[in-house]
Amino acid sequence: MKVTISQDSLLESLKVVSRAVSGTNTLPVLGNILIRAENKKVHFFATNLELSIATSCEATVKNEGALTVPAKILTAYASLLDAEESVDLVVSDGATLEVKTKSSKTKIKGIAADEFPSIATVDKGTTLDLSSKDFRSAVHKVGFAAQENSSRPILAGVYFAAEKSELRMAATDSYRLSEKVLKLGTSVEKTSCVIPVRSVFEADRLSSGEKTVSITVGENQVLFQVGDTQLVSRLIDGQFPDYQQIIPKNASTTAEVPREAFELGVRRVSIFAKQNNQHMKLEFLGDGTLTVSTDKTEIGEEQSTIAAKVDGGSNIIALNADYVLDVLGALANEETIRVELDGKMSPAVIKPLKGEDFVHLIMPLKM
Numbered sequence: 001m002k003v004t005i006s007q008d009s010l011l012e013s014l015k016v017v018s019r020a021v022s023g024t025n026t027l028p029v030l031g032n033i034l035i036r037a038e039n040k041k042v043h044f045f046a047t048n049l050e051l052s053i054a055t056s057c058e059a060t061v062k063n064e065g066a067l068t069v070p071a072k073i074l075t076a077y078a079s080l081l082d083a084e085e086s087v088d089l090v091v092s093d094g095a096t097l098e099v100k101t102k103s104s105k106t107k108i109k110g111i112a113a114d115e116f117p118s119i120a121t122v123d124k125g126t127t128l129d130l131s132s133k134d135f136r137s138a139v140h141k142v143g144f145a146a147q148e149n150s151s152r153p154i155l156a157g158v159y160f161a162a163e164k165s166e167l168r169m170a171a172t173d174s175y176r177l178s179e180k181v182l183k184l185g186t187s188v189e190k191t192s193c194v195i196p197v198r199s200v201f202e203a204d205r206l207s208s209g210e211k212t213v214s215i216t217v218g219e220n221q222v223l224f225q226v227g228d229t230q231l232v233s234r235l236i237d238g239q240f241p242d243y244q245q246i247i248p249k250n251a252s253t254t255a256e257v258p259r260e261a262f263e264l265g266v267r268r269v270s271i272f273a274k275q276n277n278q279h280m281k282l283e284f285l286g287d288g289t290l291t292v293s294t295d296k297t298e299i300g301e302e303q304s305t306i307a308a309k310v311d312g313g314s315n316i317i318a319l320n321a322d323y324v325l326d327v328l329g330a331l332a333n334e335e336t337i338r339v340e341l342d343g344k345m346s347p348a349v350i351k352p353l354k355g356e357d358f359v360h361l362i363m364p365l366k367m
Helices: 007-018 071-079 132-146 197-206 259-276 322-328
Strands: 002-006 032-038 043-046 051-058 060-063 064-070 086-092 096-102 105-111 126-131 155-173 177-197 214-219 223-226 229-234 252-258 279-285 289-293 301-309 311-314 315-320 337-340 349-352 358-362
Touching: 007 032, 007 051, 007 071, 007 086, 032 060, 032 071, 032 337, 051 197, 064 071, 064 105, 064 289, 071 096, 071 105, 126 132, 126 155, 126 177, 132 155, 132 177, 132 197, 132 214, 132 259, 132 322, 132 358, 155 197, 155 214, 177 197, 177 322, 197 223, 197 229, 197 322, 252 259, 252 301, 259 279, 259 289, 259 311, 259 322, 259 337, 279 337, 315 322, 322 358
Parallel strands: none
Antiparallel strands: 002 060, 002 086, 032 043, 032 064, 043 051, 051 229, 086 096, 096 105, 126 214, 155 177, 177 358, 214 223, 223 229, 252 311, 252 337, 279 289, 279 315, 289 301, 337 349, 349 358
């Protein structure tokens, strides 16, 4: 292999695929990036066997070939090269990569390309086309509710359910739930899957700066196509919880609350609630106020009163302060949010003031 590539293209490609490299691999080759020169492009691949990322860029290819090189070493070295210089990549002695510029030259020991796992791909499946903006907004509103290190693997994923021109994305850790509904550009056959939340977050990062995201759901894997980059992830086996049945259909109290004031009040309370497992009380009163408070703790107590538009009877509920802050952060673009309650033992429902395409549930704590 002998190619000439710009430093910025090399470094950007290495950073993109390095996201799929795990530092705890038992197989040395999984700590490497596969570099393959074909036609007029250089292709980069990395995988941890559950997630793989592939990207490519234009280059001057003098001799085709392939080699795997330690991801950390090559990425660190490429970041220290002059951004205005071109870089020559040459394979010598079968498994050594020579990296040359006008002012530097190094050799990095690699592993033969034929020892790298086969590149994952999804040839058949249902394809969902989304705008990058809509996809990233949905990930921001849903992903945080999943539990990455859950003992129940299904809760470490994001549920995707598409039918006709609608896509539902949902995640839950059994204590809270987020659901976001998106409109698809074209009608599709009914399909559903659960994608590891880490893979969804990586796809979110990759889609930054791109206009569209294409998602192809296969039998056991899913493919995210973002520009010249592909991310392939395994799917999680199992049945996602039937969460629709726990979403309250009625509310005895509905309140319109200014989001920013609500967040500030919860943040103040959470300083003291940390001493009590983030146990926080929300009391909605018919006089048009919301009281946010915590019980007395070893370091003190706090109570905040916020003006709110309250419809229905007075109501009180105890919630985890961190969970409330998470959803308020996800709704950062909203000036006013809607909170619905149906008693202290039912989930609290939090929505944007306008629109029904997003809903978040938080299970109550004991009073």
